[in-house]
Amino acid sequence: MIDHALHRLLLDNLTTATLLLNDELRLEYMNPAAEMLLAISGQRSHGQFISELFTESPEALNALHQAVVQAHPFTKREAHLTSLNGQSLVVDYAVTPILSRGTTLLLLEVHPRDRLLRISKEEAQLSKQETTKMLVRGLAHEIKNPLGGIRGAAQLLARELPATELRDYTDVIIEEADRLRNLVDRMLGSNKLPALSPTNIHEVLERVCSLVDLESQGSITLVRDYDPSIPELLVDREQMIQAVLNIVRNAMQALASQPEQRLGRITLRTRSLRQFTIGHTRHRLVCKVEIIDNGPGIPAELQETLFYPMVSGRADGTGLGLAITQTIISQHQGLIECESHPGHTLFSIFLPLEQGAAPS
Template sequence: MKPDQLEHLLLENMGTALLLLDKKQRLQYLNPAAEMLLEKSARRVQGRRIDLVCPKQPDMLSFLQSAKKRQQPLIKHKIPLTLPSGHNFTATFSSTPVEINNSASLLIEITRVDSELNPEHDQKHRQQYSATRALIRGLAHEIKNPLGGLRGAAQLLESELNNPEQKEYTSIIMAEADRLHALIDRMLRPSQSPQKQAINIHEIIEHVRKLIQAEAGQGISVCRDYDPSIPNLRLDRGQIVQVLLNIMGNAVEALAGAGEIILRTRVLRQHIINGERYPLSACLEIIDSGPGIPENLQPQVFFPMISGKANGTGLGLSIAQSLISQHDGVINLHSRPGETRFEILFPITQTP
């Protein structure tokens, strides 16, 4: 391999975001990690001034102006960034003056400071997982008996119906009762691993979307923005259906009959999940335009028995986080008035 090919290969596969700015602060290069971090396509922004590409990043632009004036290595921690998708995070910026083709340039390195890298964050997720598992096992016994009665009633009702369209509803009730019964059985078994198989995540999302569509009503629009490049993922279908039902159901309740839900999927490169960096990850976002979750509740929403709703049990999100943890994934929450976004992250691994 030639030296220039090796350099290109290293830059393209680095987990750190790299930008190259010329003396007029025009973008000359972004590596793929920078494209993912800033949600910008290198082809679209190459040659444009950084202040036009990222106009709403005053702290970042202030740092770049300082770096340009000093023309010496500079580093600054905890620079806040807000991306077009609404993601908020902090990053460490470092600049190094370089000369390329006899022209002064700046090499900018951006390192995202993920909450997942915080040991306290990891400890919180472990506490959430342990507390939820203990509670689930206690409640599962109480759920199985009425669930069997529900299925039996639906089966009797179906035998009395002659209309095929009406029978379709009873079939859904029985199928969902069977799915929940199987899910509870797996939860009650000690150290039972998820029954993973290669599954198209969009097929699961569409299945749940159809289930909640009737509950949502005509006043709630559901917009889909899927990334078709996501490969099949090794998932337990029943568990992921339950996760999505819990989160989408909360979104419908939050909107109270009017608003928008966005279902978005993306592939992420070199992303960190639970303290481990993965070359490729799948990100599923469920976004609603509701009033948001109170700020004082946000750090606790994944703990059992914590709910911001008067009639809430505080179990849905804790169960969802527990199930996703069994897939080596994590659920993150970002909420403000007018937008609540649940971000579900899965590592993308080789499927057999």
């Protein structure tokens, strides 16, 4: 016969987040998988009401009450939960009433969906990025070869011209050939690997802030919301400054395009996240950097292709800044995401805080 201790051992080793609530919807038990998912301690949370652990809709709370009263199980798909640390979770959960000693307990089995959705989205994004890189490299090769010939022919022609004023025309050809070559080089990006060293992420953000202050001359309000407990990251400091600066400069340009009576604001926020998955790798601790602006937002038709080279919402934009940023973040085994609507654009950068990580 299986004893109580073995039952507890089995629950503790399940990878499915499992919670047990009493008939008042207060926590009786939470296994380690649930602690990791919700980023709370089961021992400290014992006896707390369900809404003190995470929040959902009032209808969901009513459904749990009905499950206790009617002893009727139910399942909910793609529910949106908000944990105590403000993290939004998309989950499927099953509720099973259990009759025990004349009272009804509720067993909750919670399956995170946001991680699976994020992995699927990341894989599609990375696949598109690799395809785009191959296309760009092929196109760059086809462009640079004739450019070299055009430039060389213009130089030879300049030597043979009888009048020096005619060289103005060959100078234009040479300058435009050089401009196109530099553009192609920027499209290809740097092949240099990151020079990793322990770096305080807030020093990176403060460097970006100082550059923004100089460029905007105080016309934009910068809001800093830092978590001072975040340890140093192993990153390339200069590359990381460039990655963040590209996003912030885009925000500055977006804010400059809106009516002057609206005060432009950019918020730089840092937080640490526990048990966060990037690709197929689960990281024990991740640094999250958010860049938020209150500009007009990114057009919906651009949001799916935002990180592609040559995609820009401005007529005078090259569309290379975000593509370069994504390449830098990818080289650091990180992730960048964006969500935008009028009045609120949020770029989120996730960077692992530890060397070793477990496959998900």
